[in-house]
Amino acid sequence: MAASPRIDAKMAGRGLSRRQALTAVAALPAAALAAGAGAPAARAQAAPAGDAAAARFGLGGFSVTSLLAGTRILENPHGTFGTDVAPEAFAAAAEAAFLPVAASRNFFTPVLVETGSESVLFDTGLDADGLGAALALAGVAPEAVTLVVLSHMHGDHIGGLTGAGGAAFLPNARYATGRVEFDHWAAQANEGFEAKVRPLAERMTFLEDGDQVLPGITALAAAGHTPGHMIFHLEDAGRRLMLTADTANHYVFSLAHPDWEVRFDADKAAAAATRRRVFDQIAAERIPFVGYHMPFPGLGYVEPQGEGFRFVPHSYQLTL
Ligand SMILES: [Zn+2]
Incomplete structure (x- = not known):
């Protein structure tokens, strides 16, 4: 079933409604994998460049591609997840899920949705290099992206908006994001926002809860992680998919324990309530x-x- 990304991209261009295999082109570097069991000094480093992948699947007539724009090793994940629970409780949760206690791996996964007339990118990764590497594996040029949708404005979601010299990395795109989110950061004198987002404001559409981004793509308020964090519901030909962005940031520590406090959640109680509401619906x-x-x-x-949810990874359901 494996095929080159170039062939996959051609398939997507010829007929988005055809059944498409979930095709992954992963390049997880051996060094990064070894680091997980290796010396603490090695673990502190980011995964080397080349840590990119693309996996395409069909959703009705849409073609959806997960883009791995980078990964990072997180030392001491208990300092981020479950900051309000005892070390023993965190260790027990990790052990129950066959996960180490001392480090975790964080993935950064923008999603490209090709509707047939639009190529919509949801979030942009840490930087243009990582996003560009993943897009290349998917066979998609940055110039081909017609709309960029931002779930929220943390650095790991807006980083790929601009490349070298501050130029827009996706030069032909227009943009959409939540109005509450934009207004929040616009009032903060935030360095990332000023560098990456404000220069694009004139090409930006501002979304409210329930707004249609495009036919079949609906923005939904999911505040807590940030004040205007949004998630996106996709539906085409009766097939549905939710892009949950940062509603839950770890497949065990956030999903199995949705009430645990998370360091990056701006309003921890609201984030926990949103996690429960969103994943209750998804379940x-x-x-x-x-x-x-x-x-x-x-x-x-x-x-x-x-007390929460069990994550069931996709295997082949969306490839048949
Ligand atoms: Zn994030």
């Missing part, structure tokens, strides 16, 4: 979702389990 309606920080390709399902 009840059995909708597949892509989580921006889930293990690549970030695609799966959840079912209620214990």
